[in-house]
Amino acid sequence: MKPGDMFARIGSIVASVMFLWAMFKQFFPYQLRNQIEKHSQRLVSLVYPYIQITFHEFAGERLMRSEAYSAIENYLSSKAATQAKRLKADIGKNNQSLVLSMDDHEEVADEFNGVKLWWACGKHISKPQSNVSFHHPMSDEKRYYKLTFHKRNRDMMLGTYLDYVMKEGKAIRVKNRQRRLYTNSGSYWSHVVFEHPATFQTLALDPEEKGMIIEDLITFSKAGQFYARIGRAWKRGYLLYGPPGTGKSTMIAAMANLLGYDLYDLELTAVKDNTELRKLLIETSSKSIIVIEDIDCSLDLTGQRSKKKEEEQKQDQRQKQQGVQEREVRSNQVTLSGLLNFIDGLWSACGGERLIVFTTNYVEKLDPALVRKGRMDKHIELSYCGYEAFKLLAKNYLNIESHHLFGSICELLKETKITPAEVSEHLMPKNASVKAEFHLRSLIQALELAREESRLKAEEDATKQDSHYTQNYSSD
Numbered sequence: 001m002k003p004g005d006m007f008a009r010i011g012s013i014v015a016s017v018m019f020l021w022a023m024f025k026q027f028f029p030y031q032l033r034n035q036i037e038k039h040s041q042r043l044v045s046l047v048y049p050y051i052q053i054t055f056h057e058f059a060g061e062r063l064m065r066s067e068a069y070s071a072i073e074n075y076l077s078s079k080a081a082t083q084a085k086r087l088k089a090d091i092g093k094n095n096q097s098l099v100l101s102m103d104d105h106e107e108v109a110d111e112f113n114g115v116k117l118w119w120a121c122g123k124h125i126s127k128p129q130s131n132v133s134f135h136h137p138m139s140d141e142k143r144y145y146k147l148t149f150h151k152r153n154r155d156m157m158l159g160t161y162l163d164y165v166m167k168e169g170k171a172i173r174v175k176n177r178q179r180r181l182y183t184n185s186g187s188y189w190s191h192v193v194f195e196h197p198a199t200f201q202t203l204a205l206d207p208e209e210k211g212m213i214i215e216d217l218i219t220f221s222k223a224g225q226f227y228a229r230i231g232r233a234w235k236r237g238y239l240l241y242g243p244p245g246t247g248k249s250t251m252i253a254a255m256a257n258l259l260g261y262d263l264y265d266l267e268l269t270a271v272k273d274n275t276e277l278r279k280l281l282i283e284t285s286s287k288s289i290i291v292i293e294d295i296d297c298s299l300d301l302t303g304q305r306s307k308k309k310e311e312e313q314k315q316d317q318r319q320k321q322q323g324v325q326e327r328e329v330r331s332n333q334v335t336l337s338g339l340l341n342f343i344d345g346l347w348s349a350c351g352g353e354r355l356i357v358f359t360t361n362y363v364e365k366l367d368p369a370l371v372r373k374g375r376m377d378k379h380i381e382l383s384y385c386g387y388e389a390f391k392l393l394a395k396n397y398l399n400i401e402s403h404h405l406f407g408s409i410c411e412l413l414k415e416t417k418i419t420p421a422e423v424s425e426h427l428m429p430k431n432a433s434v435k436a437e438f439h440l441r442s443l444i445q446a447l448e449l450a451r452e453e454s455r456l457k458a459e460e461d462a463t464k465q466d467s468h469y470t471q472n473y474s475s476d
């Protein structure tokens, strides 16, 4: 018999004796009753020095599924997989993996700071209510987990250990949950399952820079207590900039995969005004990344916003004269200040653990208010493909780490601007019989062509400048 079983049995015998005593103690004289109670307490703690705590699946008046029960279930799933003889299996919320849990009346042992303890799982079956004519046969089953530990470890178990179990269990749930990609149409979010395969391992980027970004993200995700202590909202802003095809969107997906966050892809051009923007942002959940792509193309957010505003005001005037409704007049009034207000202030009202990421192809076009230091915590430039990035792509796409053509490619990459997206196109295997060399030669050709084009362009520019100079200054 397992130790936990034995304790459970002794526990139930003790409980029955206590029950009988509670019923019949009134028939004993007061003095004798006191003596019996005193000695029986001592006896009970001698024969049964263990404490048991039960966690029911459904708790509270509204019979909500208890969070503690779910956390314990998650926490025990890996232990059940290695220790329990009878397991229950179900498909996980991410629809990809099986989630195992221990079957009824199974027991697993755990150890914490050198202390041994036992978890058992069970169910009570209550009698069906007579006034219910039909009910589901399982509806009267009440499941629970029971924790048994020695009383000398009471403080540690009730404090540190249970905290640890709750935290671990919740972390496992976050890891296993099905993540979502939200998009807005107007002021409403709709979502699909987020299943982008990008990771930082597959992202072609200078390894040192990549390491720094990963560290920054992980530090952020663990810094909840730090942000609370310094009284700042638990959020962080990133600005990703660089030419098209350098991996900005891919990096955002990799960030979400690294941290296990949901993604909110905010389409600002579909948002009518600041009120709608505020509503959308408040509705985002924690552990999420809010993405505003191509911020330079979004309304009112570039350096030319004052010019745009004038045009809009004129248009509003015209519409008013035509008797257009006020609501329509207010359309397209998402402003830079609305967005910045939210980032800086209102943000704190809606909990934490959010990243906000802006992307742009033209960082120089952005309003200085948006890019000034302190507003966006980190600026990351994604640029043309360098040799290190190329090596990673070659490893990912062709499964090679070295080749005699790597040297020429390295030289060509120094002189040519080519995006990782273009490089990936050349390296993408067409079919199994095509050798790596074919892909590398195709890339070399593309690089030589690009080098030739840029040489011709440079020559053309120089000729233009010469003729401009001759026209303007030759008479001097």
Ligand SMILES: Nc1ncnc2c1ncn2[C@@H]1O[C@H](COP(=O)(O)OP(=O)(O)OP(=O)(O)O)[C@@H](O)[C@H]1O
Binding pocket: 202, 203, 204, 205, 242, 243, 244, 245, 246, 247, 248, 249, 250, 251, 360, 361, 382, 419, 420, 421, 422, 424
């Ligand atoms: N750094 C990179 N590492 C690996 N793959 C990349 C990288 N950059 C681009 N790619 C490949 O090129 C494709 C396009 O990249 P992505 O959409 O991330 O570029 P982008 O910078 O967001 O471009 P845009 O500015 O046009 O939005 C991706 O599907 C990816 O396969």
Ligand SMILES: [Mg+2]
Binding pocket: 248, 249, 250, 293, 359
């Ligand atoms: Mg993109």
